[in-house]
Amino acid sequence: MSAPVDFQLTDDQTVLKRGIRDVLEGRFGRDALRAAVDAADAADAADAADAAGSVDNDAAVDARRAPRLDRELWRALGDAGFFSLCVPEGAGGVGLGLPEAVLAFEEAGRVLLPGPAVATFLAAGEVAGAASGEVVVTAVDGGLVPWLAEADVVRGDAAGAVAVRSVDPLTPLHRVPDGPQAPTGAAHVSRATHASRASHVSHASHASLLVAAEQLGSATRTCEAAVQYAQDREQFGGPVGRFQAVQHLCADMLVRAELARVAVYAAAVTQDPLEAAGAKLLADDAAVRNARDCLQAHGGMGFTWESDVHLHLKRAWVRAGLGHTAARAEEELAAAL
């Protein structure tokens, strides 16, 4: 007798997810995260000093020292098979599917992994060196280009891109002024192989889905962080987590994260572009609103630079602008009704 519908992680998937979490937490745990933030911070301060000492021109702005991508981490992820997860075994990859990919990106979102991981992942098998983490690939996405200065390969037309002082200290951004808002990973492919039109559609849809998976990881993490803080923080003679107001805040966070989870996982299984758009919509919502609620649960402590909550919120804002925006997802879903 064959297996019935089983919309749960297989044992292999659970092991894989755990393994990726171990790699990521080992290579990019909290200390590494804060070190990266401090480094980006120092670069920003140096830029500010430069800017103060020079006339304001585009060249100066462009020269801003963005946070450095940790190439060693990138190669380590490549070695662990992170980027080649969906590359066929015959082509040297791990040969797994989109469901495994969303689990990996969920973990990446959880630890706030910096770098254009989605673009590099989608380039693996198409751009030489991407799968191994030797070559860093980014893509023009909705008028934004993350990590343009650090990337070896840029997909899409980044002509005229201007550096932006990014709200997320770990995601340097460029804007492509007035360009067509090309969907992620699609349309103009430069410095890279061309792909078929159908592949463009699935690229765009997969990119949205993988970003959604990152949002899911972040939403889950901020929910856990709020719960942890509510258990630890004492006010009015006991943990604040015994107050219904805090309990209900946390409960709503879990509901958002769990709804996003099934949407992301199901879209990965069905590969239905509409389900991917819906997953992005719900995951954006979960990541942004959970980060906000996590901050609220933390009170003043969440407002400090030392807390990680703001890093989740800022990254969630950046990701909400990549792939399907809410407006686009809603319109596509409505059109299909």
Added chain:
Amino acid sequence: MSAPVDFQLTDDQTVLKRGIRDVLEGRFGRDALRAAVDAADAADAADAADAAGSVDNDAAVDARRAPRLDRELWRALGDAGFFSLCVPEGAGGVGLGLPEAVLAFEEAGRVLLPGPAVATFLAAGEVAGAASGEVVVTAVDGGLVPWLAEADVVRGDAAGAVAVRSVDPLTPLHRVPDGPQAPTGAAHVSRATHASRASHVSHASHASLLVAAEQLGSATRTCEAAVQYAQDREQFGGPVGRFQAVQHLCADMLVRAELARVAVYAAAVTQDPLEAAGAKLLADDAAVRNARDCLQAHGGMGFTWESDVHLHLKRAWVRAGLGHTAARAEEELAAAL
């Protein structure tokens, strides 16, 4: 030294508001409200029986027995000066202003006064008999006509109006099919005196504001009812009002009602059409959401026919469709930015 800005009720206004409340509660207290609901209910049941025994045709639908307007109550309100509050003293009215009118309509909304009070009030001084409550005036408003069958005078073009089985047991409704969605009390004035164009604009704005005042009264009442129930109802060994979840529900209700209150009062003082549109927007929101939250605070008890909560919700839905709808108010406010 003259008085500084004093955005509070004057002593006279407080006395007036109290007096109107006494009249309304004396003439249309809770027993009268429930008797009116029962009567409307019996009429509806009779209609249903008729409908079951006949072929479905427009004549049968039109013959539906709507709730009867209490003419005695209407005349009593007229005697108390309710409808002639803003009619100049020289013309036999009370000679007060719009601020006093919104206080009166707030009280009317509080007790769920049935009947086309806003249209009759606005017709006082223009339509003979309206001021005294002898003549009942209704108006075509956004495709709806409340109390068409009972009204003596209809303002606006109600040609082809079709009876609707109204969700609010105390507000019979007709729809004007596919007609232009004329603003309240405006455009085509039939069986009544004509008025100038400027007067139309202020009519429409005043109508929205008076409906908003009714919504405010309802929002205040449901907030009070929720608080009362939370104090009385015991669950888990004490009043449910000691639970933060219930406390915060009630606090949010108060915030909505108080914001609507200052918006309605200020619009009455300034007579600014934009402030009136904003007041309608906030008062609709307060009335509908407070009724919903009041129902939630009441739990299962709020879901019974015997509770008054649903009467507030249903009336609030009807009022939200009269005068400025949310979409129209938002667009007008945006256009002025």
Added chain:
Amino acid sequence: MDLTYTEEEEAFREGLRAWLADVLPKLPAKPAPDDWPGRRAYDTAWQRTLYDAGYGEVHWDASPTRRLIFLEETEKAGAPYVGANFVGLLHAGPTIASEGTPEQRARWLPPVLRGDEVWCQGFSEPDAGSDLAALRTRAWRDGDDYVVSGSKIWTSHAEVADWCELLVRTTPVSEDAPKHRGITWLAMPMDAAGITVRPLRTLAGSAEFAEVFLDEVRVPVGNRVGDENDGWRVTMVTLSFERGTAFVGEVVACRRLLGELAREARANGCWDDAVLRRRLGRLSAEFAALWRLTQWNVSEARRTGGVPGTGGSVFKLRYSHARQELYDAAAEVLGPGALDLDRAWTLERLSSLSYTIAAGTSQIQRNIVAERVLGLPKGR
């Protein structure tokens, strides 16, 4: 993670579809909403039809996927709802199947499956709503009987039920006996002396529920399921069952309603309103995800070998609000038509107001999620 159906399951689906296509057109006209004997007859006849075709036991099927397929296909085909059989098939039945003696199972389960007997539920009381364990209906032993006095509320189909699954207090609340102890589960015959049923009208104007007054009603001790004073535990089996698969059909229904709403919006011109259109798009994503969450919870329940757990609270929280939002969106699409009780949407909107209250308010559900799922300290 797998969302494909096995050949067996697909065969089950195909067979069911074919059977529904054959049998549904032959059904008699639906009875009027307030014709309780007529509704009982209609609903039990449908259960008998299912039983004769081999689908009678589908709610108790070991395969949750088959249950899912059954609920999905019957909803899509517009088949009758479980109706008067609800408590028997989805509450009392599973409780008896899990906790009853072999004799009790033999006595009560087959008539439910055949549509011969109808059950109602006597749990809630006027003073024990969210705080169900605070129930006060008393029962004391008198020979081989329990003698029961008190009152119950929100009882569906009380007028036409044969049996009532009844929670009674057999030990008064005290220091030694906290309120969750001292409760006992009884099967009460609805024709016993001392039972008065009074219809309870809801804000939707209908009398879907009743109050049941009990004045020294005698219930044989043999009608007790589980031990005396162990009724809370026995009940919890039923309640988690309720929160698990009970909503499958409703999610399918919501997705259908959303489609109807889009058609209406396109027809009446308000599809051009971007605010409304995007709102419908978002609801589409929500209900698609709720459908996946159902599959997730069912898969999880099968894995853990038991009834669905706290995942049901997560589902119910989001579902109940999303369904209310659906009707709010519908009201925008209908415009003035949203005030018309002759539009089915209007009555459904009114009914939906209970979704965030019935079977545990959203506030209670959040408490459950916070304390049992997230492990936050007991609320205060």
Added chain:
Amino acid sequence: MDLTYTEEEEAFREGLRAWLADVLPKLPAKPAPDDWPGRRAYDTAWQRTLYDAGYGEVHWDASPTRRLIFLEETEKAGAPYVGANFVGLLHAGPTIASEGTPEQRARWLPPVLRGDEVWCQGFSEPDAGSDLAALRTRAWRDGDDYVVSGSKIWTSHAEVADWCELLVRTTPVSEDAPKHRGITWLAMPMDAAGITVRPLRTLAGSAEFAEVFLDEVRVPVGNRVGDENDGWRVTMVTLSFERGTAFVGEVVACRRLLGELAREARANGCWDDAVLRRRLGRLSAEFAALWRLTQWNVSEARRTGGVPGTGGSVFKLRYSHARQELYDAAAEVLGPGALDLDRAWTLERLSSLSYTIAAGTSQIQRNIVAERVLGLPKGR
């Protein structure tokens, strides 16, 4: 109900406008955000300018309407904010004015009005945020001094302040001395030995606040305002003051920001997006009503002859969320620009994240409204 201004008030407004038009263009350039001595100098110079022109005492004016006009007109004209003078003018000053001895008032108030001395606030502690009364910084008597040890957090302008209004615990918490008793209010000179100030960086990247560490700092007993152990009552005067008129300028600012946002939306094309346009329309209604609520609360306060009461909680609850919603709408208007720290909106959006937390979280505000305004039983 009256919203017209008297001739006197209109004359005050006209005079103020003319004076601002004359004086504002002559102001020096604004100092950099992290140039604390520069900011102190700029802010105190502005206060001195106000003082010399007869506006120095406007925050303490008996006429709340004049305060309202002052805050409205200075915001509209783009005048400097109260800045480093905030605590002196709006917290410590009013407290001393209300609770201090004649000698204390003579010592501390004139330098605040003249912009000679700057105050900071030492209330919050790392372990006493929402539960302010749980503060642990200890003070014990030693001769004519209190000796103070502990730490404070969220202290603005600590680096450049002359004085700190400090809350300390003078009696340990016990059965006999609940936490709200046993607190004392002290004016601590910031140049005393034992004080360490460490900048506290916020998520916006700036160091608007500091932590203040106190290691056996000696504060003369004569610097105590109010009785020993009566500091909680003394403090409440200040806190309700803070929640009353402190937001007038901000509401005016929000209405200006909304106008700027509409202009930007019209320029960049997203005005065609009905979802966004209607959102801005709704926010316009909200801020108009919040402005009216300010006038309402101020009028009420004057009538009751005291500082604004619980109406401030209603205001703060709605205002803090509405302002966050304004920045969310701004982010939609700006699109990718909302991720750019060089757009002023982005930093302001980050700062606004504290609005629902600082000076009493929204959760605490709802408790206050529920218990003190609505009279619900003490929460649990």
